[in-house]
Amino acid sequence: MAKPATIRDVSERAGVSIAVVSRVLNPGSGPVAPDTKLRVQQAIGELSYRPRTAARELKSPGTTTLGLMLADVANPFFARLADKIVWEARARGVNVLLMTTQEDQHLEEECLNTLYERRVAGVIATPTSTNRAAWEKLDDLNTRVVFVDRTIEGVDFADSVGIDNDLSARRATAHLVSLGHTRIGFVSGPTTTSTGRARTEGYRQTLREHGLDVDESLIRHIPFRGDQGSDAVNALLSLPQRPTALIIANTAQVIPSLRRLAFSGLSIPEDLSVIVFDDDPWTELFTPALSIIKQPTEMLAAHSIELALNTAGERGRTNLLVQAEFIERGSTAPPRGSTPPRD
Amino acid sequence: MAKPATIRDVSERAGVSIAVVSRVLNPGSGPVAPDTKLRVQQAIGELSYRPRTAARELKSPGTTTLGLMLADVANPFFARLADKIVWEARARGVNVLLMTTQEDQHLEEECLNTLYERRVAGVIATPTSTNRAAWEKLDDLNTRVVFVDRTIEGVDFADSVGIDNDLSARRATAHLVSLGHTRIGFVSGPTTTSTGRARTEGYRQTLREHGLDVDESLIRHIPFRGDQGSDAVNALLSLPQRPTALIIANTAQVIPSLRRLAFSGLSIPEDLSVIVFDDDPWTELFTPALSIIKQPTEMLAAHSIELALNTAGERGRTNLLVQAEFIERGSTAPPRGSTPPRD
DNA sequence: TTGTACGCGTTATCAG
DNA sequence: CTGATAACGCGTACAA
Numbered sequence: 001m002a003k004p005a006t007i008r009d010v011s012e013r014a015g016v017s018i019a020v021v022s023r024v025l026n027p028g029s030g031p032v033a034p035d036t037k038l039r040v041q042q043a044i045g046e047l048s049y050r051p052r053t054a055a056r057e058l059k060s061p062g063t064t065t066l067g068l069m070l071a072d073v074a075n076p077f078f079a080r081l082a083d084k085i086v087w088e089a090r091a092r093g094v095n096v097l098l099m100t101t102q103e104d105q106h107l108e109e110e111c112l113n114t115l116y117e118r119r120v121a122g123v124i125a126t127p128t129s130t131n132r133a134a135w136e137k138l139d140d141l142n143t144r145v146v147f148v149d150r151t152i153e154g155v156d157f158a159d160s161v162g163i164d165n166d167l168s169a170r171r172a173t174a175h176l177v178s179l180g181h182t183r184i185g186f187v188s189g190p191t192t193t194s195t196g197r198a199r200t201e202g203y204r205q206t207l208r209e210h211g212l213d214v215d216e217s218l219i220r221h222i223p224f225r226g227d228q229g230s231d232a233v234n235a236l237l238s239l240p241q242r243p244t245a246l247i248i249a250n251t252a253q254v255i256p257s258l259r260r261l262a263f264s265g266l267s268i269p270e271d272l273s274v275i276v277f278d279d280d281p282w283t284e285l286f287t288p289a290l291s292i293i294k295q296p297t298e299m300l301a302a303h304s305i306e307l308a309l310n311t312a313g314e315r316g317r318t319n320l321l322v323q324a325e326f327i328e329r330g331s332t333a334p335p336r337g338s339t340p341p342r343d
Numbered sequence: 344m345a346k347p348a349t350i351r352d353v354s355e356r357a358g359v360s361i362a363v364v365s366r367v368l369n370p371g372s373g374p375v376a377p378d379t380k381l382r383v384q385q386a387i388g389e390l391s392y393r394p395r396t397a398a399r400e401l402k403s404p405g406t407t408t409l410g411l412m413l414a415d416v417a418n419p420f421f422a423r424l425a426d427k428i429v430w431e432a433r434a435r436g437v438n439v440l441l442m443t444t445q446e447d448q449h450l451e452e453e454c455l456n457t458l459y460e461r462r463v464a465g466v467i468a469t470p471t472s473t474n475r476a477a478w479e480k481l482d483d484l485n486t487r488v489v490f491v492d493r494t495i496e497g498v499d500f501a502d503s504v505g506i507d508n509d510l511s512a513r514r515a516t517a518h519l520v521s522l523g524h525t526r527i528g529f530v531s532g533p534t535t536t537s538t539g540r541a542r543t544e545g546y547r548q549t550l551r552e553h554g555l556d557v558d559e560s561l562i563r564h565i566p567f568r569g570d571q572g573s574d575a576v577n578a579l580l581s582l583p584q585r586p587t588a589l590i591i592a593n594t595a596q597v598i599p600s601l602r603r604l605a606f607s608g609l610s611i612p613e614d615l616s617v618i619v620f621d622d623d624p625w626t627e628l629f630t631p632a633l634s635i636i637k638q639p640t641e642m643l644a645a646h647s648i649e650l651a652l653n654t655a656g657e658r659g660r661t662n663l664l665v666q667a668e669f670i671e672r673g674s675t676a677p678p679r680g681s682t683p684p685r686d
Numbered sequence: 687t688t689g690t691a692c693g694c695g696t697t698a699t700c701a702g
Numbered sequence: 703c704t705g706a707t708a709a710c711g712c713g714t715a716c717a718a
Contacts, residue, residue, distance in 0.1 A: 017705045053461045055695035057397035079422030098441040118396045282625040360689045398711035
């Protein structure tokens, strides 16, 4: 009920001017006599005074807030990312404004505008669309923009941090090929996304390098949101020559895909080898334990923060690719016998 | 590089005063001639002007920001909650400041101070400790405080939203009893938490109502963070008379617990029936599909927001308990044979 | 219908 | 070492 104390209240109580109080509040901004300082601190304590952030921000051009714009926090991968980022940010004394785009261009633009209005110090985002104008305004503000996990083209002032998608897909594919698989289904993200494209490319390349044909009907590009993983798996399993192995390179679709697999009656890995891009702990609890591509969430978070809060250096100059680990568990094995599946 | 336009720049370009621009920006705050309005809007467009949030907040006592203080966003339950809350908040034009306490009193206090300084409109939190002084300062600000999922005592001005923990535990326990189980292990949260206590109480009551003894050695209270679920399960299985059923009422410990179970060689549900408090999609993919207590995340989120943004009504008057659903799947069955386990 | 002038809480400048 | 005062960008009485 009582109005919060202002810097003026403190100054009066301590019998000094507001300037002195400010200097006590921001050490290093000017000299203060030891005993004066003590009086001020006491007054601050008694009034339980706290400087108002809004007023502070009004003066200085920047803020101590970071924008975190993710596609979807319900996705455990993004959730872990958010957790780490919030943690790292806190350690640096900055707060995180969380927004979700739900993979929607329109929402994304709205978020970008809000972030602009709030003059956030930096933005860490999983971009959904090339919203040139909106992104550019942030650049005008000198705001650091860091793309994490994905990238978009046409925004050249943004730094980026992600995993080596191409290499990750290569590893997964090569592993299956080395086991003897020749028909490998591949479920990936939309071709409009950098991750969707890079992973598919790694897959294609690896097959070619091993002298195998690339059967386009084995590749499925599906959205991150929704349940299309189920349909995609269904389609793959209904192929005249069904695949003997499957790579689910769309993390958001792992669960729907596996749900469909469970209904198929196929046993893993005897009938079908499976590798998923997902390092959620439950993948180890699945029967059989799933072979995975594990994304180093902490690394992604740490690098993102570093770039987003780094005032030095040119913007858009850094494009980090951290390696994802392939962990072999029980869901991958040589194809059944050496006879191809009947058609 | 170019400094962002201010309201003054717009007024000059449109050949009007800043007051008029402000009125165009905040419709309803005063009359504006149609053609003037048009000129102003055009100027705004040309300069791509956006009012600065910090300056806005300085005037009005409140803000359009909501504080979301969760224990841990890496926990999928909280992640889904955050996702929904961010979504609902956006729909109401408010932004969400995300913070995590990691179940740490000290961090919690730090967060509360930050939220105070920022004059957030409301706070939705999973409280960790009774930090009377810090919570009270928010109350002085007239800030709505809503506890979600958990509650603490001594903060009587806070509203709360959670599931009916007592009833949920009763349902789970009753189900197992009705199947014929008499020795039911119970893994719950710390006794210092409202959820930990309520769930355990529901369990105890139900056993008593059915004329069964409450064997305290079957009850394990473990922290939310860490991997103690593994040890707890280990201890329960090592009991002279091991339980024939297990309720894991500590969502954060479900995975560690199940991991330990997987090593035990026990088959579910033949050797051990299992019910978990967790509605993550993977619980359905587990073999066998897990019987669960499903928390209605969307409801929790919707109610929380409603309370946190509701300026009307007395604070601390509302304590919502939404029902959690028991979903029977494949992990529960009558105990093996009718003979009690040998001792 | 429009413009002027002030206040919001803080920090920075510059004179004492 | 300290104090008065001018910004910062926006909203809003109040005057024109």
